[in-house]
Amino acid sequence: MLDKFMQAKAGELKALRELKAGGGTLEEYQGPRPGFREAVAGPGPAIIAEYKRSSPSRGVINEELSPQKAVQEFMSGGAAAFSVLTEEEYFGGRIEYLEEFAGHGVPVLRKDFIFDYLQVEQTAATPASALLLIARVVKDLGLLSDLIRVSRIHNLEPVVEIFAPRELDMVRQAGADIIMVNNRDLDRLTVDLDMSRNLVPQKKPQEVWICASGIDNSAQVDELYGLGFDAFLIGTSIMSCDQPGEKLKELFP
Numbered sequence: 001m002l003d004k005f006m007q008a009k010a011g012e013l014k015a016l017r018e019l020k021a022g023g024g025t026l027e028e029y030q031g032p033r034p035g036f037r038e039a040v041a042g043p044g045p046a047i048i049a050e051y052k053r054s055s056p057s058r059g060v061i062n063e064e065l066s067p068q069k070a071v072q073e074f075m076s077g078g079a080a081a082f083s084v085l086t087e088e089e090y091f092g093g094r095i096e097y098l099e100e101f102a103g104h105g106v107p108v109l110r111k112d113f114i115f116d117y118l119q120v121e122q123t124a125a126t127p128a129s130a131l132l133l134i135a136r137v138v139k140d141l142g143l144l145s146d147l148i149r150v151s152r153i154h155n156l157e158p159v160v161e162i163f164a165p166r167e168l169d170m171v172r173q174a175g176a177d178i179i180m181v182n183n184r185d186l187d188r189l190t191v192d193l194d195m196s197r198n199l200v201p202q203k204k205p206q207e208v209w210i211c212a213s214g215i216d217n218s219a220q221v222d223e224l225y226g227l228g229f230d231a232f233l234i235g236t237s238i239m240s241c242d243q244p245g246e247k248l249k250e251l252f253p
């Protein structure tokens with residue numbers, strides 16, 4: 001599955017390269033980017049509410065909920081940050097959604113498959129505060145370090161996703177300080193919260209850790225917050241119900 005996700009970015013990357021080669025530029029967004037790390041670092045468990053219209057494991061989740069309505073719902077549910085899927089083919093996302101979620105004083109994380117500097121520049125042209133880098137996608141330590149550095153130069157906070165214990169060392173060496181543990185195997189799409197349970201004892205005090213995928217009840221949040229996670233990223237369980245705000249209140253009473 002991972003290869004397919006990366007292949008799906010080929011067209012967009014080609015267009016970005018052509019734009020650059022033709023002397024075109026990506027104008028950097030100059031407006032405010034509310035701090036992502038600051039918003040999710042606590043106190044208390046922070047909610048990162050995700051706008052995900054479809055997914056490869058579920059197919060269409062919700063195409064009725066508009067970005068505007070989602071903003072209202074997520075804010076009423078107490079979201080500290082928004083995560084917005086911009087990947088088009090498998091997740092029904094659009095890069096334009098970032099603009100719709102920005103401007104509410106809540107930081108926005110761009111969720112996509114990013115492995116090239118041009119995609120970082122492309123993100124810098126949007127009002128996103130943060131962008132996702134996935135260890136399994138970037139793989140190379142040198143490249144990951146550079147993408148982290150370039151993101152910061154553009155005032156974007158890199159959130160680095162890990163899925164296996166051995167990836168933790170690599171992302172730390174690359175300079176990551178916001179670490180997301182994905183409970184979903186991006187290749188097979190199976191979810192196992194043990195991934196989070198097993199990794200979190202290694203968290204260092206200066207790091208912010210986010211637990212992502214498969215969270216749909218408050219007992220899970222309680223347990224994993226107790227184990228040390230700072231924030232929880234919730235997508236499917238809020239997107240698949242009529243009132244995401246109410247669902248968030250249930251998850252974070």
Ligand SMILES: O=P(O)(O)OC[C@@H](O)[C@@H](O)c1c[nH]c2ccccc12
Nearest residue numbers: 182212213214215233234235236237
């Ligand atoms: O819908 P869930 O089970 O709440 O999971 C959300 C989130 O973890 C998931 O969307 C995600 C985590 N990492 C990613 C990387 C790419 C695409 C999507 C993701």
